[in-house]
Amino acid sequence: MSNSTATPQLPGPVSNPDGEHKLQSGAISAAGSVVMAVAGSAPAYSIAATTAALIAAAGLASPAALLWCGIPMVGIAVAFAYLGKAEVNAGAAYSWVGRALHPALGFLCGWALVISATIFMVAGSLPAGSMTLALFSPENANNVPLSTGIGAIWFLVMVVCVMLGATLTARAQWIMSSIEVVILVVFALVAIIKAATGAHAGPSFSWDWFGFGHFQGTGGFVAAALIAAFYYWGWDVSANLNEETENGHKNSGLGGIIGVVIVFLLFEVFTIGINVMLPAADIEANSGNVLGALGEVIWPGIGGKILIVAVMLSTIATLETTLIQVTRSLFAMGRDKTLPAAFGKSHAKWRTPAFATVVVACVSLVLFIGSNFIGSIGDILSAAISSIGLQIAFYYCLAALAVVVAYRKLIFKSWKNFIFIGLWPGVGAIFMGWIFVVSIPTLGGVVVAIGLGTLALGLIPMAYYWRKGSSYFTRRPLNVS
Secondary structure (H helix, E strand, O other), X not given: OOOOXXXXXXXXXXXXXXXXXXXXXXXXXXXXXXXXXXXXHOHHHXXXXXHHHHHHHHHHHHHHHHHHHHHHHHHHHHHHHHHHHHOOOOOOHHHHHHHHOOHHXXXXXXXXXXXXXXXXXXXXXXXXXXXXXXXXXXXXXXXXXXXXXXXXXXXXXXXXXHHOOHHHHHHHHHHHHHHHHHHHHHHHHHHHHHHHOOOOOXXXXXXXXXXXXXXXXXXXXXXXXXXXXHHHOOOOHHHHOHHHEOOHHHHHHHHHHHHHHHHHHHHHHHHHHHHHHOOHHHHHHOOOOHHHHHHHHHOOOOHHHHHHHHHHHHHHHHHHHHHHHHHHHHHHHHHOOOOOHHHHOOOOOOXXXXXXXXXXXXXXHHHHHHHHHOOOHHHHHHHHHHHHHHXXXXXXXXXXXXXXXXXXXXHHHOHHHHHXXXXXXXXXXXXXXXXXXXXXXXXXXXXHHHHHHHHHOOHHHHHHHHHHOXXXXXXXXXXXX
16 A cells, blocks of 8 residues: 545535635634634533433443443544545535535534534533532522523523634633643542542442443443443534634644543543442432532542532533534535525624524523423433434434545555544444444433434425525535545
8 A cells, every 4th residue: 555645625615705604714723623622522511410321321331431432433533634624614514424425414414413502502501500509509509490590691601702703712712621621630630549549439440341341231332322422522613613723624623633532531530530439329319410529529628619610611611612513503504505594694893603693592592491391400411411412423423434435535545544534434433323223212202302303303494495406405526536
């Protein structure tokens, strides 16, 4: 095999961008792209809100679930990096899949991201409120109406940040994510030291936890992997920001890869720490914020409060990155006229998708307030995590497959191409596709209805705008040479 690696040139956006279709270029640095990717995965929030569900599904195999989901996830991040080299487009997977595989699949990728992000903003705003209360008024931390009100305020603050431009958004992320990650790293080191000295209430750590022996059969692994996918989800916000990133062809993809690796390490350390430091009863009793319980064990008296700060910042930060993902996806779809053209217009001064941001904010607030009537915070999070997991698996699978198809003539040109363009993303596509198909029969009716029903709703606008003649739906084969 030779060492040649050519870069295929994918077509640009369907419409020729004019002043109404431009975002703020160069607003995100290379380092900022990494920060965005880490913030998008929301390490503190994911650990606090999801670890109890993961341990309930996998027990001592929870580190294995994160590992065996993390390996293909890195392959998918590599796929995003190579696709981003070929085309800078705020729609990311929506655009790449549409051109590499089929416009219908591309549209559904974009729709899946829009729906999953909207569901998450509803589910994520509640913890933002409850963590704030846990910090300042612990006795009201599980008060859903009060959590809703405070969460709505935080959400609106992030809406304003996203509306006012990518530069302000990046600065806010630097502040929130830096504090969050520093806190997590410090507590991770202390947890490792305490566990090594025998100061723990749970079982002693074993390397067997990274194998398959502790899973309850294939069904147990699938359930755990679907939850693990939710842990990682969000790093691809760096791809949606590629039009606003310095040297977006390179830096957006690299930021995503580095971001996945960072959050993988954090997830593993804290999942092991929770298994070792906390008894099973405490994990179950603190399912909404197991990280706070871990903090109290690591540093009695103040540790829980400090980690609550990390969770609060993480939740608020990921609300912002999720808003970015959904608004940039809608912007690309509006620009291509696969949704109302108003979505594809940017604010004349701030160069942000103003119309898309306002619409998403209004819809999310209505759904968020309505979620008061669903049940407790834990019930809402549990249903949301599983339904979002289905949609994540769907569009990550197609994006990873897209790079294999787009670069198919170059895969066997070198060993590097074979591993990073063919094998690794291909494994990621197969893994996510398998998780998507196999998990459906194991989920409850409500979760499947939310996960697949909202995805199927995308067929309606797709059919309408296809019939209306959007040029996005005209097949344009990739020019790979």
